[in-house]
Amino acid sequence: MSKKEDIKDEEINNEQETAQVEENQEVEVEVVKEEPTTEELLATEKDKFLRLFAEFENYKKRTTRERIELYKTAGQELMTSLLPVVDDFERALTHIAEDIEAEELRKGVLLIYNKFYNTLEQKGLSKIETNAGDVFDAEIHEAITQIPAPSEDLKGKIIDCVEKGYKMGTKIIRYPKVVIGQ
Structure with missing residues (x-):
């Protein structure tokens, strides 16, 4: 039996050696495959650089656009809060114009x-200019x-403007409130 055991041990050793050789060959193949060439490294780094540069340029454009928009509309809240004062002035002028004795006050x-x-x-x-008949x-x-509508030609048109509208630049900050004919 000792010969049979020796043969079995020898076969097991041979199988283990064969497995180790195959593993070593796979490792060598993997090592060769994992090592990129200098051209490949240069191409990947160049790609990373271009993407980062493009991302930075987009960031600069976006922040510039946001800053310009902020400057354009920075006073919008203040203007909106001052519009009732303008309306009050206009109502006062209308009321004073009716009183003949208050000419100096009107001026x-x-x-x-x-x-x-x-x-x-x-x-x-x-x-925003809004007139009757528009x-x-x-x-x-x-x-x-x-x-x-008082007449046929005023159907779907503005009959009266109750509150004037205003805009800041191209943005409307208060729409004119109007009465329309039916």
Whole structure:
């Protein structure tokens, strides 16, 4: 039996040696495959650089765009809060114009109103012109009510402007409130 055991041990040893040789060959093959050439390394690094550069350029453009937009609309909240003051001035001027004895008062209020409104215009505020008889446009006007049109040609058109609209640059900050004919 010792010969049989020796033969079995020898076969087991041979199998183990064969397995080790195969593993060594696979490791050598893997090592050869894992090592990239200098051209490949250069290409991957160049690709990484180009992607990073493009990402940085996009970041710069986005922040510049955001900064410009911020400058354009920085005073929008302040302008919106000052619009009721402009409305009050206009109502006061309308009321004072009816009183003949208050001519000096009207001149003083008109002077203050003009100075105040000119300052707002210098900061980018402009009035949206809305007149009776204009065609109603839902993108520009805000309809607060509809009444029967006094004539056929005023159907679907503006009959009265209740509150004036304003814009800052190209952005509308308050839509004109209008009454339209039905």
